[in-house]
Amino acid sequence: MARKNYTGKDITVSFDLDVCQHAAICVHTLPAVFNTKRRxxxxxxxxxxxxxxxxxxxxxxxxxxxxxxxx
Ligand code: SF4
Incomplete structure (x- = not known):
């Protein structure tokens, strides 16, 4: 799966599911930004x-x- 971009007005975040180790630091630290239950x-x-x-x-x-x- 290719790296996917999530573009904001001040920052663009990209994510590669194949690389993710599901450590969940992102969703626990900043759930407003990182929420796997949302699309x-x-x-x-x-x-x-x-x-x-x-x-x-x-x-x-x-x-x-x-x-x-x-x-
Ligand atoms: S912090 Fe953990 S869950 Fe979030 S993208 Fe990185 S490896 Fe995956």
Whole structure:
């Protein structure tokens, strides 16, 4: 499965299900953004971009990545 992008106004988060180890750090730390019961399951704008970036960088598998949107 290919890496999928979730684009917000300040940050774009991408996710690769094949890489995810289901450690659930993302959903536990920032459920407003990461919620597997919702589609799309990532809402990149549901928290400040710095908070989203911090959680993404704590993903142990590298399944999550981010890129800040240049304004
Ligand atoms: S933190 Fe990373 S490895 Fe863990 S569930 Fe989220 S995307 Fe998957």
């Amino acid at each position: 799309p399951w990532i809402l990149a704008d549901a928290a400040p971009a710095e908070e989203v970036a911090t959680v993404v960088s704590r993903c142990p598998s590298g399944a999550l990545r981010y890129e800040l949107v240049q304004h």
